[in-house]
Each structure stands twice: as structure tokens, then as C-alpha cells.
Amino acid sequence: MTLGRRTLLALTAGVFTLAAAGPTFAADYTLRIHTLVKSPHPYNDMAAAMKEEIEAKSDGQIAVEIFDSGQLGQDPAVIGEMGFGTIDLMISTTSNAVQQIPEYAIFTMPYLFTSMDEALEKVGPGSPVQAHFEKVYEERGVGMKLLALGLSGTRNMSTADTVVNGPDDLKGLKMRTPPSPMDAKTWSAFGMLPVTVAWGELYAAMQTGVADAMESSLPGYTGSKLYEVAPNLALTEHTIQVNHTSISEPTWNKLPEDLQKVVQEAAVSANAYGVEKAKEYDGALVDRLVSDHGVELTRPEKEPFIEILAPLQVELAKELDLSEEYELLKN
Template sequence: MSTIGRLTAISALAIAMALPASAETLRLSTQANAPHPWLDAAEVLREDMLKATDGRVDIQIFSGGALGKDATALDEMRMGTIDLLIGGTQEATPFFPEYQLFSLSYLFANEEVLRKAVAPESAISDYFQKVYEKGGTGLKLLALTGGGVRNLSNNTRAVTSIKDIAGMRMRVPGSRMDALMWETSGALPTSLPFTELYTGMQTGVVDAFESTISAYVANKLYEVAPYHARTEHQFMVSHITMSEAAFNRLSEDDQAALMRAAAHASQVAIDAGIKYDQSLLEPYVAAGQITVTEVDKAPFIEIVRPLHDEVAADLGVTDLLELIRNID
């Protein structure tokens, strides 16, 4: 063998020895763009797994819906072409109808109640673990999490009361539950994927929507909806879900490490949501790009609270609603 050949062989061997044995790269999909709690959670999930497995398990993060909207990605996960997803429970309702309960407004009294609800050891997390197991979807729940508080934004006028949203064409994700509050409050719900929202606002398909502040800023929706009203009607409930086939490929030790990493990522997303809600709007308000208004929430709460029992009964999740109410 020539000197060059020997050097090439030595280099190849060195590279092979440097690579972790049985390395695995998992593909993670999220519709979020930075800054967003889901991306913060994804980064922590990746860092924790790299550390726990000495680099054997890596996670490649695809943001901004690069692998498709959540419903598409979840379907791909069942076939094994995508491994992980971090997203809102609203988009996962075609697979898990029980998630529709989280679309009800003013369901959680405060952030502390939400944090207890989605904790790994909570009765609600256990409830959804069983929903996934019974569903036979080929998907596994790693953790529930948060992601900020949802507010109303529009391109028409400043909103300070329920009367101000009458007649607004309100974008909703698709489920009946998402439309219920806005329809009852006088708006005109229109189903539209989030990835089409910016264009939908530009073209007049819709003129209002609700979102977390993170999503509002990260997707530059303030450019097409400069009026932002603090309705604070919904704590975002999100999920970290994995392809069952991908999970089963991992060793028991790596599975345990992933569950620990997901629990950590869950807390990171909640903390990031709070941080972003408190800080992201400030520079845009100072620059005159966004008008923020406080809202009289009492009429909204008066309308929606009596619907909680009715909706839960229709969905067959009265037991889930009671679990939430019993959080102390």
C-alpha cells in the first residue's frame, strides 16, 4: 500500500473510532420560528440527549413547518419518516380528540395551575399517556407542556371589550371547540392553517386571530395585525410527541434518558413562554408598530365558563375536566 493509501486508511479509522457506536439522529418537527418556547424546548431536548448518551443520540431540529404542518408531520411520524414533534394540542385533535378540551378559554386559573396540570407525574399527564396507548396511532407522548398565553390580534381596530370583536372574521385552527368562544362572542370563525395565516390576513380571508405573543412576534404577524388585545383567554397547552417506532428503536437506557429530557424541556417551554409574554412586545410598542390594549375579560368569562361542562360532556371528557378543576 502506498503512503497516501496508508494515511487515508488511518484517517478513515480515526474518524470511525471518533464516532459514537450505533449513533442515532432523530428528526424533530415544529411549526415555530424563533423566538418561541417550542424551539427552546427542542434545543434543551437535543442538548440533554447528547449529554446523556455521549453523543450517540442526536436530534435534528426542523423549525418553521419545514417538514409540514403538524397534522402532516404527525401522520408522517406514524409511518416513521419523522421522529419527534413539539406543537400545540389544537393541531393534534384529529388524532387525539380529547385534546379539544384545552381549546376552551379560561380553563386554567393561572400559570401555577397549568404547571401542575402538565407535570410529568400529574393525573392529567397520566390521562393522556393512556389516551395515546389506547389510540393505536403509533405515537407516544413524551410530555405535556405550555408555551405562553394566547391573546387576540387584528388589523381593524383596538379591542377593549367584547363588543369590539363583533363581525370580525376570526381565524381558528379547525376544531369546533376552537370556534365556540369566538362565535358566541360575536366573531365569525374561519378555519385556516397557521402556516397560511400571514397571507390570509393580507388578502382579507380573515382579519383577526388568537395566538401566543411568541408566535405573534416570531412570525411577524404584527405586520398584518398591529392591534393586540390582552384577552389572555387561554394558556397554551403543548405536547412533545414521538413516533412509537422511533422510541422502540432506542435502548431502555436511552428511552429513560429521553423521558427525563422531555420532562426538563417541558419546564423550559413553560418558563420561556412566561418570559416572552413579558418582554417580546416592548420594542415594537415603543416603535409604534403595535397598539396593545387591556381588555375587560369579565364578559368573555361569563360567556365561556358555563360552556365548560357542556363541551366536556359532548367530548366524553367530563372526567378530564374534573381532574383540572381539582388541581390545588
């Protein structure tokens, strides 16, 4: 068979194109990571770090796809999907998982830690607290394996109309809470009216007056543009937010041991990276919120808040069947 000149040129161009692109191989596994938040946020930084490390150290056997901003759904629904293995990994706050893991409610107890460094020492990889929650996952049969617990910054109060300088300013305000009994009971102690609202619905809730007040991390507040509907920010630093990196149990079980190790190590290193990013964001975001977005900033004294809540800690832990977790964190 004789090939025409045009055909030869086309084939030659195709060969050079393939050569330039290099060999392509399909990954043996594709892992989908869910986060609920928009960037900038430590969770998305952690997801990007995990993707880079997993793909590099698995020599391309694992491909990682990141779905941020709740593209795959809200956390409770995502946790259900992970039990089936349709979503593989998630990085999120523990407070959004209390429906499936009630013990996580302990981390929403205000003024439990004095700093992020102290908190990481208490809950980080290798700690008795992490081992405890790994066991809780197994006992509750949530269909997930806990890879790491970490921190994603302080949580602070913000309101639609009220400038907060102390506890008295909170009385009568409708306070948005996640589905966490600890949150509801905590804010009730200030005379607030708890209203349960999912994170993805929070902007609308503040905008329409369903809630008057909310609390969040600074990256979450900034990334979701909540300063537009809650422009009064009080740096109460009442909670150091604890996050979890978890993997679907069906996904984990189908990975060979060497790749399980790659994923586990990537979660631990991403966790440490997330803590550093959280510190960075907390420092930089306050200035930007004031200068770029006109946020009204106050720095209330913490002692009046602590005085109201301190007597409730042991009582709340006992009432919510969290005494074991409370003692672990306080020892």
C-alpha cells in the same frame, strides 16, 4: 516502495489533520424533531435543550436534528409521518392535534386556568391529566407516545383593523381558528364568524382578508411576524397554551431501555425549561412589539369575556364529549 518527499508531506499533513479532529463515530440513532414555529419560541428552545441533553447523556449514541418553522410539514401531516417512524419527535400545541386526539380540544377552552403555575401543576409530568392522555394515545392508536405536557405562554387576540377593548368589538369579525370544535364554538359565542386556517397559512389569510382576527401565543405572533398583518394586539390572555412533546411509537420501540430513559428525562427537563422561557417571552415581547413594530396594544378587562364564556364551559364540555377531561382539570 520509495515515497517521494511531496507524498510523505501530504500523508503527514493528513495524519495531523485526523489527530486534530479527534476520533469520529457515527451515532447509532438519529432523531428528527419537528416544530412548527420560528424563533424566538419556547418550542425551539425546548428542542435545542432536548438535543443537548440527549446527545450528552447518550454518549453520542443518539444524534438529534432539529427542523423548525414547519420544514417537515404541518402538524396533522407530521403526526401521520410519526406513525410510520419517518419523523421521530414533535413539540407543538395540543390544539393542532385535535383531529387525531379530539380530547386535546379541552385545552382550548378559554379561562380554564388562572396562571401558568396552576396550569403546570394540573397538566405537568406525573399529573393525573398526563397519565390520562398517555392512555388516550394508546387507545386511539395514533402511533405516538406522549412524553410530556407543558405550557408555552398565554394566547391573546389580534386583529387586522379593529381595536379590541371588550367583547362588543368582536361581533361580526371573521375569526381564524385551528381545526378545533372548541375554538369555533367559543368564538361564535362572541358573535364572530369562525374560519378554519392552518397556522402556516395564517399570515396570508390575515393579509388577504380571509380572516379579520386571530389569536396566538406572543412568541408565535412575533416569530411569524403576524404583527405585520394583525397590528392590533389585545392582551385578553384567554388561554394558557398547552403543548405536547411526543415521540413516534416505532422510534420509541427501537430504542433500548437505557436510551428510552434518556429521551424521556430530556423531554421532562425541556418541558420545565420551556415554561420558564414562555414566562420570559410573554414579559419581554409585549414591550418589543410596541417599541420595535408599532403594535397597537390594549389591555381589555377580562371579566366581561369570562361572564360570556363561564356558563358555556360545562355545556361545551358535555356537547364535545369532554366532560371527563373537564372534571380532571377542575378537580
